[in-house]
Amino acid sequence: MSHDEHPAHxxxxxxxxxHEHGSAPWKHDGVRVIPGSRLDGNTAQTPGMDRKAAIxxxxxxxxxxxxxxVTIHANAKTGAHHHGHLExxxxxxxxxxxxxxxxxxxxxxxxxxxxxxxxxPYVPHQEINASPxxxxxxxxxxxxxxxxxxxxxxxxxxKPEHVLWVDPTHPKGAV
Numbered sequence: 001m002s003h004d005e006h007p008a009h010x011x012x013x014x015x016x017x018x019h020e021h022g023s024a025p026w027k028h029d030g031v032r033v034i035p036g037s038r039l040d041g042n043t044a045q046t047p048g049m050d051r052k053a054a055i056x057x058x059x060x061x062x063x064x065x066x067x068x069x070v071t072i073h074a075n076a077k078t079g080a081h082h083h084g085h086l087e088x089x090x091x092x093x094x095x096x097x098x099x100x101x102x103x104x105x106x107x108x109x110x111x112x113x114x115x116x117x118x119x120x121p122y123v124p125h126q127e128i129n130a131s132p133x134x135x136x137x138x139x140x141x142x143x144x145x146x147x148x149x150x151x152x153x154x155x156x157x158x159k160p161e162h163v164l165w166v167d168p169t170h171p172k173g174a175v
Contacts, residue, residue, distance in 0.1 A: 032060045039069060044149035049078040049127065057145040066142040070127070072097075073135055077128040080105060080156070084148040088119040088140060090127075095136035101125040105156040107163045124152055 032055075039052035040059060053059060055067040070090070072078065090097070090111075097111045101123050110130060111117050119125055129136040142148075 034059065036069075043068065044147040051140070051147075051149075053147065056147065062145045064144060066140075066145055066147055068140055070138040070140050071135055072127055072129040072138075074129060075132040078126055080124055080126050080152040080154040082122050082124050082150050082152065083119070083142065084150060085121045085144070086146075086148055087121060087143040089142075090117040090119070091115075091139040091141075092117070093137040093139060095134050096130040097136055097138065098128040098130040099125060100128065100156070103154075105154060109163050124154060126156075 034054045036054075039054050040056075041050070041052050043051050043053045043056075050071045051068055052070075053066065053068040055062050055065065057063065066086075072095075092111050092113050092115045094113055097115075097117065098108060099111070099117060099119075100106075100108045101119075103124060105124065105126055127136075
């Protein structure tokens with residue numbers, strides 16, 4: 001049956017399969033809730049960081065994204081790494097993040113609760129928990145269902161250059 005032949009109450013999936021709205025298949029192929037207590041730690045790891053997957057292909061069939069949590073313990077930092085062709089968004093839930101990036105991790109910026117961080121593809125970076133006493137808790141989303149983490153052996157710059165966040169709303173930068 002072609003798309004034009006389906007009654008209005010049918011829905012076509014990107015894979016070409018169809019389901020009738022309100023039919024039983026939506027029960028298992030629809031919205032998924034992943035309890036925070038059931039995240040999967042079996043994912044690509046970077047030294048100094050604990051990643052746990054909530055949304056990926058293996059868990060829910062996600063085709064174009066990965067989402068999960070990241071915890072960096074007090075006064076800890078990750079090793080230098082990048083995520084290949086993936087774009088990443090980090091949302092700070094609790095704590096203070098200091099990001100270093102560049103060929104020698106020569107640039108730095110900080111973010112706190114409620115802030116978002118964007119990491120473009122292939123950018124060498126390092127996440128640092130700027131607090132000596134509080135864990136850094138983040139939510140992480142990536143632009144593909146695969147978990148790519150390429151650990152790098154980088155000699156860091158002695159004093160990284162502080163970079164203000166610059167965007168159309170803050171053309172002169174914001175701390």
